[in-house]
Amino acid sequence: MDDTPHTQMSRRSLLHMIGTVAGSAAMYHAMTEMGYAQESGYSGPPKLSQPKPGTSVLVLGAGIAGLVAAMELRDAGYKVQLLEYNDRSGGRNWSLYGGDTYTELGGFTQHVRFDPGQYINPGPWRLPYHHYGILHYANRLNVSVEPFTQVNYNAYVHSTETNGGKPVRFREVQADFHGHVAELLAKSTQQHALDKAVTKEDQEILLMALKNWGALDQNYEYKKGLVSSNRRGFVQDPGGGLHSLPTPSEPQAMSDLLKSRLWRYIASGHNYEMQSSIFQPKGGMGQIGLAFGRELQPLIKYNAKVVDIHQDASGVTATYVDAKHGGVPRQAKADWCICTIPASVLSQIPMNVSGKMHAAINQLPYQAALKVGLQFKRRFWEEDDRIYGGITYTNQPNSSIGYPMWDYFSKGKGVLLGAYTFGEAAFVAAAKPPEERIKDALEYGSKIHPQYKKEFDCGVAVAWHRVPWTLGCAGQWTEEGRAAHYDDMCAIDGRIMLAGEHVSRLPAWQEGAVTSATDAITRLHARVMSTA
Amino acid sequence: MSMMRLFIAAAILPLLVSEAQAQAQDAPGGRGGPFPFQGGQAIFQGVCQGCHMPDAKGAVGAGAYPALAGDAKLATAAYPISIVLHGQKAMPPLGGMLSDKQVADVVTYVRTHFGNKFADKVTPDNVKLQR
Numbered sequence: 001m002d003d004t005p006h007t008q009m010s011r012r013s014l015l016h017m018i019g020t021v022a023g024s025a026a027m028y029h030a031m032t033e034m035g036y037a038q039e040s041g042y043s044g045p046p047k048l049s050q051p052k053p054g055t056s057v058l059v060l061g062a063g064i065a066g067l068v069a070a071m072e073l074r075d076a077g078y079k080v081q082l083l084e085y086n087d088r089s090g091g092r093n094w095s096l097y098g099g100d101t102y103t104e105l106g107g108f109t110q111h112v113r114f115d116p117g118q119y120i121n122p123g124p125w126r127l128p129y130h131h132y133g134i135l136h137y138a139n140r141l142n143v144s145v146e147p148f149t150q151v152n153y154n155a156y157v158h159s160t161e162t163n164g165g166k167p168v169r170f171r172e173v174q175a176d177f178h179g180h181v182a183e184l185l186a187k188s189t190q191q192h193a194l195d196k197a198v199t200k201e202d203q204e205i206l207l208m209a210l211k212n213w214g215a216l217d218q219n220y221e222y223k224k225g226l227v228s229s230n231r232r233g234f235v236q237d238p239g240g241g242l243h244s245l246p247t248p249s250e251p252q253a254m255s256d257l258l259k260s261r262l263w264r265y266i267a268s269g270h271n272y273e274m275q276s277s278i279f280q281p282k283g284g285m286g287q288i289g290l291a292f293g294r295e296l297q298p299l300i301k302y303n304a305k306v307v308d309i310h311q312d313a314s315g316v317t318a319t320y321v322d323a324k325h326g327g328v329p330r331q332a333k334a335d336w337c338i339c340t341i342p343a344s345v346l347s348q349i350p351m352n353v354s355g356k357m358h359a360a361i362n363q364l365p366y367q368a369a370l371k372v373g374l375q376f377k378r379r380f381w382e383e384d385d386r387i388y389g390g391i392t393y394t395n396q397p398n399s400s401i402g403y404p405m406w407d408y409f410s411k412g413k414g415v416l417l418g419a420y421t422f423g424e425a426a427f428v429a430a431a432k433p434p435e436e437r438i439k440d441a442l443e444y445g446s447k448i449h450p451q452y453k454k455e456f457d458c459g460v461a462v463a464w465h466r467v468p469w470t471l472g473c474a475g476q477w478t479e480e481g482r483a484a485h486y487d488d489m490c491a492i493d494g495r496i497m498l499a500g501e502h503v504s505r506l507p508a509w510q511e512g513a514v515t516s517a518t519d520a521i522t523r524l525h526a527r528v529m530s531t532a
Numbered sequence: 533m534s535m536m537r538l539f540i541a542a543a544i545l546p547l548l549v550s551e552a553q554a555q556a557q558d559a560p561g562g563r564g565g566p567f568p569f570q571g572g573q574a575i576f577q578g579v580c581q582g583c584h585m586p587d588a589k590g591a592v593g594a595g596a597y598p599a600l601a602g603d604a605k606l607a608t609a610a611y612p613i614s615i616v617l618h619g620q621k622a623m624p625p626l627g628g629m630l631s632d633k634q635v636a637d638v639v640t641y642v643r644t645h646f647g648n649k650f651a652d653k654v655t656p657d658n659v660k661l662q663r
Contacts, residue, residue, distance in 0.1 A: 085593075085594040105583075105585070105591035105592075105593055105597065106585045106586075106591050305594055306594075323594070341594070343622070344595060344621070344622030345594045345595035347595075347621040347622060348595045348596060348621070349595075364622075365621075365622060365623060365624035366622045366624070367624070368582075368624070424566075424567060424629060427567070427579050427582060427629075428567070428578055428579065428582075429582075430582030430583070431577065431578055431579055431580070431581045431582035463582065465582050465583050466582065466583075467593075468591075468593025468594055469593055469594040470594075471583075471593070471594075471595050471597070471622045472622060472624075476624060
């Protein structure tokens with residue numbers, strides 16, 4: 001070994017730092033955005049041997065976790081029954097189309113007036129390529145998928161506090177940030193500021209890499225010219241024939257760029273879950289849940305509101321009433337139970353499980369989240385702004401604008417995701433009537449697209465704390481909560497097991513629901529076979 | 533622990549506070565608060581009525597949001613203060629998104645409206661003690 005441990009370590013630290021910068025403002029990114037990057041742990045559908053004939057399982061909740069559990073258990077030979085509160089399958093796997101009616105808690109009813117072919121996904125909208133489980137079921141159920149564009153270099157980043165409140169193209173901010181950082185590091189290297197950290201040999205390689213990565217010129221400078229414009233775009237693009245010379249654009253000065261804080265948005269596609277390729281089901285995310293529902297139709301009882309779950313030595317009994325009309329309670333019984341009811345709702349249902357499992361269910365708060373769909377009379381973001389799919393980011397309370405990632409260049413109306421936000425802004429939106437949430441989204445969006453007000457047609461707004469069957473968007477685990485309660489949430493409690501995104505380390509992702517269900521039925525099956 | 537591990541740990545540690553938001557959210561902003569409302573009524577209408585509803589009567593779906601109207605459990609101020617700060621079941625803890633004064637104001641407001649008549653005023657100091 002030529003390198004002393006010290007040299008090796010400091011070089012690795014430096015490379016790590018560069019990697020971090022290469023992730024564009026990635027310290028900030030890491031601190032605020034990054035989840036635990038890990039593959040879903042999905043290793044294919046469970047292979048369950050045949051149980052004793054007649055062995056039965058009651059599945060509570062026909063969201064993704066419940067549907068996966070029910071289908072796999074049915075295939076293995078179990079007698080399966082599914083109870084679902086809604087009148088449809090899918091749970092948070094859900095799309096809203098023209099003609100749909102949605103009534104949230106408090107009785108606020110919205111009639112969706114989107115054109116045919118238009119929709120929004122109030123819940124999940126992305127299928128990352130490494131979410132093998134949910135993609136497996138989409139494929140198995142013949143649900144077609146198409147690309148989801150996370151990063152669009154021609155979409156905008158926007159702040160009301162900078163550039164006169166005018167939006168800037170994503171590509172310009174990214175190119176300028178990378179360019180300035182690369183130039184700084186190149187200067188530091190040349191001025192021997194990094195001599196202690198980087199060997200002479202590596203400095204030469206580093207300079208080459210910085211030039212390549214940051215679009216620096218032959219003097220290692222990031223400045224107006226063909227090299228930088230080839231990243232950030234031209235004032236006048238090169239063309240054909242006479243008068244075809246390109247006109248380079250002027251990079252933003254580094255100090256202005258830093259102060260603008262627009263750099264905080266350019267890491268959006270670097271998160272593991274946000275990396276290409278990402279997919280979406282054609283015609284809406286809800287197509288997966290609906291396809292499951294068709295497949296499992298004879299097993300599902302809809303409009304069933306579970307009011308009590310009781311287990312004893314011989315089996316599990318769920319008591320339920322008609323979700324719409326109430327009336328006489330009925331009972332469903334089975335040998336075993338997979339309960340996928342969200343902890344927010346389950347914490348209110350009497351169920352005789354251990355104190356530890358109760359504690360796990362009761363400690364999990366549910367997040368605020370907001371999505372607003374806006375239909376416009378024409379696709380001005382494509383026709384005027386040349387934005388085809390992808391996401392614009394803003395410091396306003398709507399957080400982002402998601403452009404439709406299907407039917408590009410079509411002449412009819414189009415639906416934008418006009419707001420997608422969590423936290424404080426989502427709490428505030430939930431406290432407003434739906435029409436005010438839509439009005440707000442229009443106000444914020446018009447700061448970026450002045451066409452908004454003239455072209456607006458209709459909208460729908462879903463604030464997840466008002467969703468009657470989840471009381472929030474997803475379980476909001478903390479590390480302390482995980483350490484104290486997560487294993488208890490995953491336990492086999494007599495004849496009952498829990499499953500869902502809230503019983504996973506991929507919270508709010510459908511892959512969490514799939515892998516949780518797969519794990520639950522695999523372990524339950526082992527228990528069944530050992531007690532048979 | 534190696535230098536590099538320390539470096540990475542320092543970068544990742546702040547995420548642990550609320551990993552769920554980090555997982556599904558790709559844009560910064562709109563998450564921390566504090567809520568921009570002052571005065572009990574404004575805070576109730578700006579935040580609390582999202583779940584407890586404008587008339588404070590709660591709502592029922594697959595699960596329910598409890599009514600705060602005519603609620604005998606509000607008699608001891610420490611109870612609603614604790615729930616606002618630390619959450620309960622599905623209700624998220626809001627202590628990080630509301631100041632002591634905001635909590636005091638909204639608890640006082642709820643305890644003196646919607647058919648509740650608990651006259652003793654809640655102060656920011658009462659709230660501070662329960663953080």
